[in-house]
Amino acid sequence: MSLYLVTGGLGFIGSHLVDSLLAAGHRVRVVDDLSTGRRDRVAGPIDLLIGSVTDAPLINAAVADIDGCFHLAAVASVARSNEEWRETSAVNLGGTVTVFEAVARRQGGPVPVVYMSSAAVYGDIEALPLSESGPTRPLTAYGADKLACELHAHVAGTVHRVPTFGLRPFNVYGPRQDPQSPYSGVISIFADRARRGLDIAIHGDGHQNRDFVYVADAIRFLSSAMQAAGVSAPVANICTGRTSRIRELAEIILRLTGSPSTIHHTSPRTGDIPRSQGSPALALQLLGIRAETALEDGLLRLLQDAGENI
Ligand SMILES: NC(=O)c1ccc[n+]([C@@H]2O[C@H](COP(=O)([O-])OP(=O)(O)OC[C@H]3O[C@@H](n4cnc5c(N)ncnc54)[C@H](O)[C@@H]3O)[C@@H](O)[C@H]2O)c1
Known part of the structure; x- marks a missing residue:
């Protein structure tokens, strides 16, 4: 100990x-x-x-x-x-x-x-x-x-x-991320809005890639x-070494929650990086581990933790 x-x-x-x-x-x-x-x-x-x-x-x-x-x-x-x-x-x-x-x-x-x-x-x-x-x-x-x-x-x-x-x-995403904070990750904000039936706003065309x-x-x-x-x-x-588009992420969340929310697009944010993807190779070499949770599984756990009935 x-x-x-x-x-x-x-x-x-x-x-x-x-x-x-x-x-x-x-x-x-x-x-x-x-x-x-x-x-x-x-x-x-x-x-x-x-x-x-x-x-x-x-x-x-x-x-x-x-x-x-x-x-x-x-x-x-x-x-x-x-x-x-x-x-x-x-x-x-x-x-x-x-x-x-x-x-x-x-x-x-x-x-x-x-x-x-x-x-x-x-x-x-x-x-x-x-x-x-x-x-x-x-x-x-x-x-x-x-x-x-x-x-x-x-x-x-x-x-x-x-x-x-x-x-x-x-x-990084998961339970306990504060969706009320304007600085929070996109997943907690989308999940919260989907649960409450509120529309989801995506900056730009939603083709931005992220490694969640x-x-x-x-x-x-x-x-x-x-x-x-x-x-x-x-x-x-x-990192996982895999990427997901923001639009795809919003669609998965809507499907998993069965939410009536709709997705709409707003003007792109200045300085928004179009693509982000990490290499997991060095972590695997130094620590012997990799991030294994598939996005849909992680989202399910997040939504279940928040008491969603899905
Ligand atoms: N969440 C992500 O996706 C992500 C990505 C990259 C790096 N990080 C890093 O991981 C760490 C944790 O991030 P998080 O997402 O849990 O953020 P968080 O805001 O939820 O946690 C930060 C914690 O630090 C505390 N804190 C802030 N300023 C402090 C101070 N001056 N003295 C003592 N405590 C203070 C806050 O009260 C909070 O409990 C941070 O260093 C962050 O930069 C997070």
Whole structure:
């Protein structure tokens, strides 16, 4: 039994990770500032510290007796990162450096840190599938900060001997994603609107491709990465390697829910990337796993979890 710190542990992905760690018999400490996190997302016993990952004394205390850290806390919104550049960077990059430094300086010596980067580091790279050895060209403050986190992970490893593993998730979906947030993933918004019989708006022609990953698969990557963390600061995609069109996604959701909602198209969003597809090869090599849940199966589980009668 180990003690893990999960920053952002009351968020969408973090809460699933906490559940899985508790189910495996581990003890869990969570640092979360409740900005998008909710206490009721986690039912099991946790040591909850409410505060920010940018608060160095809090993080220093939080890492004192842990066996490893999963760092997920972030302002996970591309739009907000562009509107509130300095404030979000202070959390997305500054918070990560705070975690790395606390772990580097802790009394018992460094412990492994698994942290969330993002597929946003690729930006508008056109050569698909997107692979970790290829170029990065973030288009947003969020993506730039996530890429900087990876660079700091190298510093953490080479200068301070902190073992890390960075993960670049593509579009993660599943239960507990907040459909009310304007920043939420497209799946939670479509599913919520379909359930309520409201029309579904697609920006542009709906031919945009995305690589959707079911949350339970993402949790397996996080857990495996804890064993694979190293001072060489490895980084791997969390993706399926398959893509689905946004229009097709909306149609599957309407079919599964039997919803009377209709689909209509609005003007394309500026900067919307037409295609995004990750390569799962390196994760398979480093972690020995791949994201296996088929989109329709994941959607069924999401809709069932939300109490849909299908
Ligand atoms: N959901 C995705 O598709 C996706 C894709 C790529 C990367 N990621 C990354 O995965 C991680 C989790 O994302 P999510 O989708 O669960 O988002 P989320 O917003 O549901 O979770 C983030 C959590 O961090 C907390 N938080 C935010 N700022 C904080 C701060 N300053 N101090 C402490 N806690 C703070 C929030 O309250 C929330 O509980 C993030 O790092 C995100 O950038 C997510």
